[in-house]
Each structure stands twice: as structure tokens, then as C-alpha cells.
Amino acid sequence: MRIKITKNLVLHTQIQEMTSVPEALFPEGEYLANLTPEGKIELMNTKKIKARFSFSQFREKVSLGEFVVVES
Known part of the structure; x- marks a missing residue:
């Protein structure tokens, strides 16, 4: 799924190794989003930084x- 963020957002994130990172900037633009096995939607800023x-x-x-679904 592709998501468009309509304004810069600061979101709580995790690094790929599941370490919590306090916050990361997700600038306005399009991002890839996936459904996790836990039933959450995961938005990827980089290959390692993700918001759930x-x-x-x-x-x-x-x-x-704040989010617009571009493609599902």
C-alpha cells in the first residue's frame, strides 16, 4: 500500500531490530506501508526506521x- 503524508509529521518509531526510537521526522510525501503479522500498519521512512x-x-x-491512501 502507498500512503501520502500531507504535512511533515514527527512519529514514534522503531529501528528494524525492534529498538524503540523516541521520534523521527516523516516529511510530506509518499511512503510504502505494509500490514504486519500483528495486525498493525507499518509505515516505512527508511529500510530501518518504521512507524506502526x-x-x-x-x-x-x-x-x-494527515494520511491519504494513494494505492491499496
């Missing part, structure tokens, strides 16, 4: 206009 959302958190971002 539950469906309700993701739906809230879409309803606020």
Missing part, C-alpha cells in the same frame, strides 16, 4: 487528513 499504527490510529490519521 493500529487500525484505529491509522483511521484517525486518515480522517484528520
